Amino acid sequence: xxxxxxxxxxxxxxxxxxxxxxxxxxxxxxxxxxxxxxxxxxxxxxxxxxxxxxxxxxxxxxxxxxxxxxxxxxxxxxxxxxxxxxxxxxxxxxxxxxxxxxxxxxxxxxxxxxxxxx
Numbered sequence: 001x002x003x004x005x006x007x008x009x010x011x012x013x014x015x016x017x018x019x020x021x022x023x024x025x026x027x028x029x030x031x032x033x034x035x036x037x038x039x040x041x042x043x044x045x046x047x048x049x050x051x052x053x054x055x056x057x058x059x060x061x062x063x064x065x066x067x068x069x070x071x072x073x074x075x076x077x078x079x080x081x082x083x084x085x086x087x088x089x090x091x092x093x094x095x096x097x098x099x100x101x102x103x104x105x106x107x108x109x110x111x112x113x114x115x116x117x118x
Contacts (some may be wrong), residue, residue, distance in 0.1 A: 004097050012089075 057107035069091075070076040077085065096104045 004094065007097060032054065 068083055068087045070081070070088050073085075073088050076088070096107060
């Protein structure tokens with residue numbers, strides 16, 4: 001990119017596209033569920049005695065944001081945690097842009113070589 005402003009412009013466009021596709025997917029899912037009525041006629045009376053633990057998951061918005069940043073990038077890659085990988089890539093890209101062309105040349109060349117060969 002070469003410029004942090006260009007990255008911001010593209011980031012805003014990607015965010016708008018992401019939100020648009022998410023809203024479209026949710027709308028389609030709700031419409032299909034409304035039309036097909038999944039689970040209609042299923043007897044759940046014997047499920048009353050089954051305990052379902054709902055305490056899992058983040059408890060606050062702050063915890064969600066903290067969980068987006070990986071503690072260990074290798075572990076995130078091994079587990080396929082895409083959100084953490086995307087956040088790590090964005091942070092790495094911003095850091096490389098802030099370094100400037102002379103200071104980040106070797107690292108950028110390494111990424112380009114890896115991208116070309118693999």
